[in-house]
Amino acid sequence: MFYFNLNRFLMDFKIKGTDGKARVGELFLSRGSIRTPAFMPVGTQATVKAMLPENVKSLGADIILCNTYHLMLRPGENLIKKLGGLHKFMNWEKPILTDSGGFQVMSLSGLSQKSNEGVEFQSHFDGKKHFLNPEYSIKIQKTLGSDIIMCFDDCASFNSEKSDIALSMKRSMEWAVRSKEQFDLTDGGLLFGIQQGGIYEDLRDESTKRLIDIGFQGYALGGLAVGEPQNQMFKVLDASVSKFPIDKPRYLMGVGKPDDIVGAVLRGVDMFDCVLPTRSGRTGQALTRRGAVNIKNSRHKDDYRPIDPDCNCYTCLNYSRAYLHHVFKSGEIISSMLITWHNLHYYQELMSNIRDAIINKKLIEFINGFTKLQNSGDLSLI
Numbered sequence: 014m015f016y017f018n019l020n021r022f023l024m025d026f027k028i029k030g031t032d033g034k035a036r037v038g039e040l041f042l043s044r045g046s047i048r049t050p051a052f053m054p055v056g057t058q059a060t061v062k063a064m065l066p067e068n069v070k071s072l073g074a075d076i077i078l079c080n081t082y083h084l085m086l087r088p089g090e091n092l093i094k095k096l097g098g099l100h101k102f103m104n105w106e107k108p109i110l111t112d113s114g115g116f117q118v119m120s121l122s123g124l125s126q127k128s129n130e131g132v133e134f135q136s137h138f139d140g141k142k143h144f145l146n147p148e149y150s151i152k153i154q155k156t157l158g159s160d161i162i163m164c165f166d167d168c169a170s171f172n173s174e175k176s177d178i179a180l181s182m183k184r185s186m187e188w189a190v191r192s193k194e195q196f197d198l199t200d201g202g203l204l205f206g207i208q209q210g211g212i213y214e215d216l217r218d219e220s221t222k223r224l225i226d227i228g229f230q231g232y233a234l235g236g237l238a239v240g241e242p243q244n245q246m247f248k249v250l251d252a253s254v255s256k257f258p259i260d261k262p263r264y265l266m267g268v269g270k271p272d273d274i275v276g277a278v279l280r281g282v283d284m285f286d287c288v289l290p291t292r293s294g295r296t297g298q299a300l301t302r303r304g305a306v307n308i309k310n311s312r313h314k315d316d317y318r319p320i321d322p323d324c325n326c327y328t329c330l331n332y333s334r335a336y337l338h339h340v341f342k343s344g345e346i347i348s349s350m351l352i353t354w355h356n357l358h359y360y361q362e363l364m365s366n367i368r369d370a371i372i373n374k375k376l377i378e379f380i381n382g383f384t385k386l387q388n389s390g391d392l393s394l395i
């Protein structure tokens with residue numbers, strides 16, 4: 014039967030400039046375009062924690078990530094659909110990428126039973142049994158109204174034996190086929206495939222080849238930033254990123270620290286997500302161009318200076334380290350709000366500076382300056 018799939022005609026990814034392997038691009042989606050390299054703030058439970066959506070947007074985020082696992086368990090995708098879909102539900106009109114739930118099923122849930130069919134698992138909320146497989150994961154993501162849908166994949170832990178990682182990669186590729194078949198049944202969103210294979214070049218290559226044969230609108234690297242050293246992750250990127258189709262976006266899942274992002278952009282990655290700026294915001298850690306600043310440290314208790322005197326975010330323009338130290342120590346909610354604000358501002362400004370540096374073919378100079386400042390440490394005591 015002839016099947017006409019509109020989805021594949023809706024995406025347009027334009028490369029606007031390159032510097033070495035690094036690229037600046039724009040991914041055009043119906044809800045707005047995404048400037049790449051892009052950082053996606055994480056909105057696990059349909060909220061970027063401690064931030065209003067309009068503020069996340071004003072800081073420069075073109076897209077956020079939400080977690081299928083959390084939303085399927087609570088409040089459930091059908092309720093969200095009944096209330097107008099995920100964008101309306103959480104008051105975020107720009108694009109949303111949803112993950113497949115696979116990673117959380119294996120890392121967060123209680124006892125899980127995996128087979129080639131899918132994964133049976135216990136909810137970490139109430140212990141109830143649930144089942145997730147490629148077909149169901151894609152259906153949930155479509156029901157939510159996601160703009161970028163991720164294939165359901167199997168993630169082996171990075172210190173597993175190579176033979177186990179190979180089996181897990183092969184299963185992920187079978188699941189990628191099933192994800193694509195399910196995705197093609199209805200309109201809506203783009204579908205990204207996920208490369209697996211641990212730190213092994215031959216497995217990553219086999220995975221890439223199989224994903225390209227299936228054909229996706231974007232390609233992600235999975236199973237990285239799961240505890241392996243940074244140089245090992247960069248080695249995988251060196252060996253595999255340029256083997257993806259040049260005209261499709263490349264997404265490094267769950268990464269990362271500012272220097273991870275800079276190093277991955279240099280190796281040709283276009284998209285990132287990480288809980289670090291928001292999670293750190295709630296634990297009193299500010300991320301700055303001079304590295305991390307722990308606001309709970311008593312050295313800040315009478316410091317009249319902002320987190321970063323060169324930062325022009327709302328927090329740095331209006332609040333001292335002493336105030337942030339006080340509200341953090343007092344357990345006040347504004348502490349999470351203000352430090353998260355600064356952190357997301359810092360990440361989006363970093364991405365914007367990276368894009369400018371690539372366009373001007375000055376990425377190496379930019380990275381040298383970035384690294385020097387990161388290593389210089391916090392401001393000296395007043």
Ligand SMILES: [Zn+2]
Nearest residue numbers: 324326329355
């Ligand atoms: Zn700031």
